[in-house]
Amino acid sequence: MNTGPARGMRDFLPEDVRRRRYVIGVVTEVYERYGFEPLETPSVENLETLQGKYGEEGDRLIFKILKRGEGAQTGQADLALRYDLTVPLARVAAEYRGKLPKFFKRYQVQPVWRADRPQKGRFREFYQCDVDAIGSKSTAVEAELLAAAADVLSRLGFTDFTIRLNHRQLLSAMLETWHVPAEQHATVLVALDKLDKVGLDGVKGDLLAQGLPAGTVDAMTALYAACLLCCTPESVLDLIGEALPAAQSAIGELREILALSAVTSAAGTVRLDLFLARGLGYYTGAIFEIAVPDLAGSLGGGGRYDNLIGMFSGEDVPACGISLGLERMLVVMAERNMFPPSLVASAADVMVVQWFAAKTDLCLALATEFRAAGLRVELYPEAPTEDNQKGAIVKQFQYAQARGIPFAAVIGKPELAAGTVSVRTLATRQDDSRPRADVAAYLKTKI
RNA sequence: GUGAGUGUAGCUCAGGGGUAGAGCCCCGGAUUGUGGAUCCGGCCGUCGCGGGUUCGAAUCCCGUCACUCACCCCA
Numbered sequence: 001m002n003t004g005p006a007r008g009m010r011d012f013l014p015e016d017v018r019r020r021r022y023v024i025g026v027v028t029e030v031y032e033r034y035g036f037e038p039l040e041t042p043s044v045e046n047l048e049t050l051q052g053k054y055g056e057e058g059d060r061l062i063f064k065i066l067k068r069g070e071g072a073q074t075g076q077a078d079l080a081l082r083y084d085l086t087v088p089l090a091r092v093a094a095e096y097r098g099k100l101p102k103f104f105k106r107y108q109v110q111p112v113w114r115a116d117r118p119q120k121g122r123f124r125e126f127y128q129c130d131v132d133a134i135g136s137k138s139t140a141v142e143a144e145l146l147a148a149a150a151d152v153l154s155r156l157g158f159t160d161f162t163i164r165l166n167h168r169q170l171l172s173a174m175l176e177t178w179h180v181p182a183e184q185h186a187t188v189l190v191a192l193d194k195l196d197k198v199g200l201d202g203v204k205g206d207l208l209a210q211g212l213p214a215g216t217v218d219a220m221t222a223l224y225a226a227c228l229l230c231c232t233p234e235s236v237l238d239l240i241g242e243a244l245p246a247a248q249s250a251i252g253e254l255r256e257i258l259a260l261s262a263v264t265s266a267a268g269t270v271r272l273d274l275f276l277a278r279g280l281g282y283y284t285g286a287i288f289e290i291a292v293p294d295l296a297g298s299l300g301g302g303g304r305y306d307n308l309i310g311m312f313s314g315e316d317v318p319a320c321g322i323s324l325g326l327e328r329m330l331v332v333m334a335e336r337n338m339f340p341p342s343l344v345a346s347a348a349d350v351m352v353v354q355w356f357a358a359k360t361d362l363c364l365a366l367a368t369e370f371r372a373a374g375l376r377v378e379l380y381p382e383a384p385t386e387d388n389q390k391g392a393i394v395k396q397f398q399y400a401q402a403r404g405i406p407f408a409a410v411i412g413k414p415e416l417a418a419g420t421v422s423v424r425t426l427a428t429r430q431d432d433s434r435p436r437a438d439v440a441a442y443l444k445t446k447i
Numbered sequence: 448g449u450g451a452g453u454g455u456a457g458c459u460c461a462g463g464g465g466u467a468g469a470g471c472c473c474c475g476g477a478u479u480g481u482g483g484a485u486c487c488g489g490c491c492g493u494c495g496c497g498g499g500u501u502c503g504a505a506u507c508c509c510g511u512c513a514c515u516c517a518c519c520c521c522a
Binding site for chain 1: 448475476478479480481482483513514515516517518519520521522
């Protein structure tokens with residue numbers, strides 16, 4: 001019998017859970033500081049809610065759930081595991097339009113599922129940490145979202161991340177200006193996105209291989225090469241503005257986002273990147289992607305999606321959001337040893353040793369007193385036997401030591417007679433006998 | 448969907464045609480009011496699975512599955 005979890009899924013042992021909770025704690029604390037409110041939605045959505053929102057590639061990766069009952073024979077699916085947190089949010093925004101505030105700011109930390117092939121930092125079940133703001137077209141929204149994400153990463157100890165920034169309308173203005181056929185939009189954007197991997201000549205070759213006219217390819221790459229020579233984002237935007245009159249409003253927004261970000265926690269981390277594409281279908285405006293040098297994928301990403309909610313309600317509502325990948329952050333943090341030492345602390349402050357062969361009640365009573373005092377207490381579950389008391393007691397100390405529990409509490413014969421408890425500091429093996437009534441308070445001063 | 452690598456004890460891995468190994472873990476002992484070291488002993492295996500070659504396969508060949516990594520795409 002295979003005892004491993006299903007492909008791409010993971011079990012989280014206690015140490016893993018502590019690390020995950022630590023990161024989630026930082027994320028939610030920061031998000032709340034920006035005025036975002038918590039939301040949770042079901043793991044399962046109606047299939048039609050999800051389909052057609054993510055683009056061709058995304059739709060293929062949706063985990064579908066077969067119909068029950070008579071429908072089971074047909075292999076038809078009517079439900080699906082949620083693929084991201086943005087589409088469920090759009091559904092909620094459409095459904096509760098009247099109940100939600102005019103500007104609805106929510107955060108959501110929940111698992112999503114994708115039928116992808118797993119690899120480093122990529123799983124079939126993973127947590128996204130989303131923040132989204134609904135109801136405003138102001139670029140202040142983008143700036144605050146970028147600030148919140150940058151704030152989270154800084155607080156977790158990341159110092160070398162960058163937020164790549166681009167705009168969907170700038171990309172489409174470019175595609176239109178160069179008369180790229182609609183069916184080639186996606187592959188051309190993907191080719192341009194690879195600039196930092198394959199270089200300018202690589203991109204050029206790729207575009208020519210796709211059958212774009214040489215003149216178009218030259219114009220594109222010449223523009224991008226010129227941008228690479230610019231030393232400020234502003235001059236890049238000037239250049240693009242001249243070449244692509246259709247991109248005026250996108251360029252204006254990018255200018256605002258860059259300027260606003262400079263006065264937030266995101267200062268110094270936002271980088272204009274005209275090659276950033278992003279595959280998800282629903283983005284309409286600014287798009288972001290967060291990266292660190294030694295991770296192939298991204299730490300997070302997001303963008304503006306001003307007509308996704310309209311796909312549900314019929315009435316467009318502007319919206320923008322950003323998502324941090326919990327396990328992406330965890331993978332890098334584990335590699336770089338970024339967890340605070342307190343996270344590896346033991347499960348208990350003190351272990352009650354069972355000294356006698358048949359006085360479990362005495363030990364459990366002591367544990368109860370400790371717990372009432374607020375200590376985290378482990379009772380060694382097995383009492384010694386009459387014929388091997390010593391061996392059993394040795395094992396108890398060894399067990400406490402191995403589990404990293406700092407103190408052991410013992411009531412043996414002299415302690416029983418004197419009404420005291422002996423506290424052993426495992427690390428130093430020093431014993432300290434105290435009146436039973438004082439022990440809990442004493443221990444609390446030591447931890 | 449494409450490509451590569453790895454599957455041997457609970458864990459980490461060695462062994463590459465001739466009796467299945469080491470370290471760690473676990474259990475017991477040296478040590479009866481006590482422990483991390485040391486020493487001694489013990490437990491632990493369809494060598495991923497199926498087929499083929501061979502007198503003989505963990506080892507060579509074919510297939511298959513699983514995991515890992517990369518591409519694609521993404522968090």
